Amino acid sequence: MTQHEIEATSSKLNLTELGIKTATIHWNLDNATLTRQTLQLGQGSLNDQGALCVSTGKFTGRSPKDKFIVKDSWTSDTIDWGDINIPTSEDVYDRLYDKMVAFLSERELWARNCYAGAHSEYRINVTVVNTTPWASLFCNNLFIRPTAEEHESFEKGWLILQAPEFEADPEIDGTRQRNFTIVNFSKKVILIGGSAYTGEMKKGIFSVLNFLLPYEHQILPMHCSANEGEDKDVALFFGLSGTGKTTLSADANRYLIGDDEHGWAKGAVFNFEGGCYAKCIDLSAEKEPEIYAAIQPGTLLENVSFFPGTDRVDFSDSSITENTRAAYPIHYIPHAKSISVGGNPKNIFFLTCDAFGILPPISKLTKEQAMYHFLSGYTAKVAGTEVGITEPQTTFSACFGRVFLPLHPTAYAELLGKKLEENPDVNVWLVNTGWTGGRYGVGRRMSLRYTRAMIHAAMRGDLDDVDYEAHTVFGVWKPQSCPWVPDEVLNPRNTWEDKEAYDRQALMLANLFVENFKQYADKASPAILSAAPRTSL
Template identity: 75%
Template sequence: MALQEIGIKSKRYDLQSFGFKNSIINWNLDSTVLTEKTIELNQGVLNDTGALCVNTGKFTGRSPKDKFIVKDSITENTVDWGDVNIPISYDTYSSLKSKMIASLEGTEIWGRNCYAGADPLYKLNVTVINTTPWANLFCGNLFINPSNKELEEFEKGWLILQIPTFEAVPEIDGTRSPNFTIVNFTEKVILIGGTAYTGEMKKGIFSVLNFILPHEHQVLPMHCSANEGREGDVSLFFGLSGTGKTTLSADATRSLIGDDEHGWAEKSIFNFEGGCYAKAIDLSAEKEPEIYGAIRPGALLENIAFFPNTNSVNFADKSITENTRVAYPISYIPNAKVPSIGNTPKNIFFLTCDAFGILPPISKLTKQQAMYHFISGYTAKVAGTEIGVKEPQTTFSACFGRVFLPLHPTKYAELLGEKLEKHPEVNVWLINTGWTGGKYGEGKRMSLKYTRAMINAAIHGELDNVNYIADPIFGVLKPETCPNVPTEVLKPRSTWSDGEAYDRQALALAQLFVNNFKQYEDQASKEILSAAPKTSI
């Protein structure tokens, strides 16, 4: 049979020239149709609020060790090759692409023309081809959907080809495992095979933007959430898992620009996405009412379990995975800002869960310190977060998203420094949402009430004219007072019963920072290196 194309498609994008033939392609279907088709194919069911529930199979998370970048004239001398960015040859990529396209002959597939980047100056056109309707629904929720007129004028950009049932043969196809993700910057193609986990598509485009935007446009891509106050003041929240990024950026008095991926351009902060991909484990209407309320028709729930004999979700059930997720359009959040664009940020918050109880609950960073801590991306795992973790373990992830950075981390830090140099009015804060009064097991977790009070004080300018003292080891500036926060809480050493024990632990943590930073020293400027903590006093 000839290639059949159904739905509203771009008149300018020709998949036949790419090699597709003898298939039925359903273009740009809405969430209702995609949901109905998923149920018809027995690939998902509805929960009691009307959201579509699916299981992604073997993979319930990303597989970073199976992600490759084609090494060619564009990437050879620009990509930071290593354990994060693993090279693969063009021949290997080309062979797999041909096999994947051939596997689609005679099948029904789902296509979508969409884009990433809410700022029109930097938007990236993306065409997605999926073999399941619910994966296409995910893309409709997470990327930005053009209008019908924009669809007719849609220009060829990047292509994502996702075929979960297509598995590579490693000894023949040159991959590490049967599953793989391959990014080709020359052909502008992402191949995803052997995994149905939808996050691979979302983060694949994020990695592409992390290469293109700083390299070609001097736009800083950021793994952060962003919100905006009534006066147009924007705040950014960076943080690894468990630091409170989602919780602290959710504020009913401020508009949500986005919850995960943004760009800092010359005149804007803009969301890369058109939706949210929120963790659903232990979700409740009391703790996160906005996310809970977004679980309705059109939303996609992944890898959840129901209470017995019901279609009511048991959000505490981890039997499939702790990484249960819900994907929904950003318009499902009542205070979302659409289009998702804001002004240059006024405040930037680096969130860390310091399980050693050393870092201040809030401190102000100089430009040099901001660059240093941005590269460091510090937090700590505690007992219970992973199998085998019995005591606090430091975790460093450059730029709060190392696995998504095609360029060397110092490139992003230098660009951050340039932004801060150009906008000296921007405040950068380090927020410790971890322990106080001692390390994990001895002290206690920082009060969320106090953390919120400190962030609100920073946002409202109530820390602009207070006295600061420099931390003797980390050099960060600690406010001596903060509205609605006891003074002693602001001084971590005074919360410990043994001050000398605090000093020893502080020096030990400083040494961990220094040890981690050795991998970046050869490309880091003297300006960045000057912000390293002291390892002796």
């Protein structure tokens, strides 16, 4: 360990100025060193592929009810306050900040400088201070790593203080319970206490970018994956859990820009991250070979179990959590772009798993329909996905990521509409990866082979000149032919034995859309409202 690595003064952000004066601080260590330190501290173990395996303890996922935003003169009239964006006071923040700084001053710490945003014009500088080496390894994988020269000139930006061992006293500190995440936009600080779940850091910065980029630059932040073809054509894939976003965006014939968070600036789509945080429950080399191959030295595996008496991970074991994760740098994926930036998208895919068997397997959206379905963010959960679910249940999450949106959802939908106006050659598609021939329990799941064929046809331009027909209820435009897909599959009503039952189910789903959309109606433009489905025939 060199003196440069442990001195707080080795960074443009001098932590002694924050009040962290007596701590031993390890700066910007590499993954091999962080892995070795984790093992020496008894905080993790290696699996048979050389990845570092750790437990995040009590919290194996985010705790959205314990995430707060400081309400002050800047944020008071800009944040969309409510159950998603929960306000807290400047006094609560100040008290917890002082307590955390005092707590951190007595410890051994790991700190690193990094970026969020692959586009050099719009990236933000982030310094992260952790109490464990493996949390710093996570940040080195998930955020963008500065070059040696960039480290030398790194300027102060956002600060994350993450201390799982530090817990709040709710009665004194004004939190809901002992764990908390507090975002202070005015001071550019995120406080995370009481939880070791590393995803709180990743999504905390995502929320920051979801506020700053549209507010300051008119850039659309997006919860989506992105890839690029040989002809530099960029495709975006939006979708909630279970819709096939990861599966369909992973394409050996295309280059990965990123798997989760992106911005759409003028003439460019860029990744926010420098790595991937892949869910790895039931992971196998056969089903997801690229992710499986990324489980190697330098990768962080969270909350996994081993086959008894071995160091081999049992990826099918969900006894700790269904939310087992692998965090690795993006270059561990063979077809990842070295600089995670592409041009304007040519095709945008909204993926939905419609368990009611109503939506077409692929349909083209007008600008107004794209805004409406973007705001709706629809999918359906089916029996077995969660305890207590025995019938299909609709799920709506605005912009396919409602819990990460500091602004009102209509602000993002309007910005999408503006981007589509500026780029009229962009195609937006609604893709149903769910059921056909009947609802869940009666029909069958859409063939992945057909879904891939339709997406590839759209990206090749094979659907540009075919005939289209409007869906009777939803109004979306159904192609009447597609290479390698039977014509009858393209019209969902034709796949149902009982056509009248299909019509009734379609109206039922349409009413669910309309009911959900009432929460946005007062701020939605007439153009968006015009794309609502019919509720009667």
